[in-house]
Amino acid sequence: MIRALLLVASLALSGGALAVIETYEFEDESLRERFANLADELRCPKCQNQNIADSNAPIAEDLRKQLHAQLHEGRSDGEIVEYMVDRYGEFVLYRPRVNNVTLVLWGAPVILLALALLVLRSSMRGRAQAQEGTLSAEEQARLDALLADDEERA
Amino acid sequence: MHASEPRHRSGVALKRLKLFLPLGLFLVLGGFLLVGLRLDPQALPSALIDKPLPSFSLPALGQERVVDQGMVTGEVSLFNVWATWCVSCRIEHPFLTELALNGLPIYGINYKDEDAEALRWLDELGDPYRLSIVDAEGSLGLDLGVYGAPETYVVDAAGVIRYRHVGVVNELVWAQTLKPIIDELRREQRAGDRS
Known part of the structure; x- marks a missing residue:
């Protein structure tokens, strides 16, 4: 009985891990969708491994408020992202833009894949060479003769 | 073979x-x-380095006037983002007071705070600031890219942001980081004045 009471009490007292507390009203569904997308893509400057949709930090709350206000002012996604980058730097983008600094970041997977393919090709060629070519035609003929000889004796 | x-x-x-x-x-x-x-993963370079202070028009704490970005420059100064709800601000406060006593111009940005609380805090702990800008909504903070108090900006004589320090300003930070930057900026300024 006590256990059951404790369970009920603990369930009642725990608020649950609600990420976003405030609710926003949207004029139409497309705005709501864009809000969700942008909040997902923008990184919280304070709690660095969360986007602003998930973060409880006051700064994330402020940025969500800004995002909501600017969407209703009719700003485009690009303008809003620009606004955030102007203030918080490229850091706020979970999907960094391609520029001189991030070129390595974007290029690395392609380069690594190319390297992997090269390694794969050279190792396959090595294996193919090991399988054939070990015997010359002359040696093969001798081997065949020997085998035939063997069979005759048996 | x-x-x-x-x-x-x-x-x-x-x-x-x-x-x-x-x-x-x-x-x-x-x-x-x-x-x-x-590397310190928390260290974020400010996006506003080498850019002028964002424009603002906000009341000065405890005064009847409104200040903007133009009237608070003219010499190398610190802009310190503070609030009474910010625990670390209380820790750095005595050191800021010491810096101000030594003649460094420090301007406060009272970030998302209550005026009455802020005035009481300055009354109790002393006021190192030339003046404090009331940023109750955090709009100036947002334009500055503030993501938590305390933050301290080094602003040169022309009103351009040259450095941002996130976290408490103490003797170590001062001696190793802020003082060299400020000294350099003052040299630059003197050189500019002569030419």
């Missing part, structure tokens, strides 16, 4: 060399990780 021997030998050497590939990869990776260990 004999003809193919030199090729065979170089093939062996190549194979031996390949054995060191994992070691090489390990060293490269280890080097990156070692550097990574020493």
Whole structure:
């Protein structure tokens, strides 16, 4: 009985891990969708491994408020992202833009894949060479003769 | 058989060399990780470095007037983002007071705070600020890219942001980081005045 009471009490007292507390009203569904997308893509400057949709930090709350206000002012996604980058730097983008600094970041997977393919090709060629070519035609003929000889004796 | 021997030998050497590939990869990776260990992941360069102070028009704390970005410059100064709800601000407060007593102009940005609380805090702990800008909504904070108090900006004589320090300003931060920057900016300013 006590256990059951404790369970009920603990369930009642725990608020649950609600990420976003405030609710926003949207004029139409497309705005709501864009809000969700942008909040997902923008990184919280304070709690660095969360986007602003998930973060409880006051700064994330402020940025969500800004995002909501600017969407209703009719700003485009690009303008809003620009606004955030102007203030918080490229850091706020979970999907960094391609520029001189991030070129390595974007290029690395392609380069690594190319390297992997090269390694794969050279190792396959090595294996193919090991399988054939070990015997010359002359040696093969001798081997065949020997085998035939063997069979005759048996 | 004999003809193919030199090729065979170089093939062996190549194979031996390949054995060191994992070691090489390990060293490269280890080097990156070692550097990574020493980096502070919380250290974020401000997006506003070498840009002028954002424009604002906000009341001065405890005064009837409104201040803007133009009237608070003219010499190398610090802009310190503070609030009464910010625990670390209380820690850095005595050191800021000391800096102000030594003649460094410090302007406060009272970030998302209550005026009455802020005035009481300055009354109790002393006021190191030339003036405090009331940023109750955090709009100036947002334009500055503030993501938590305390933050301290070094602003040069022309009103351009030259450095941002996130966290408490103490003797160590002052001696190692802020003072060299400020000294350099003052030299620049003097050189500019002469020419």
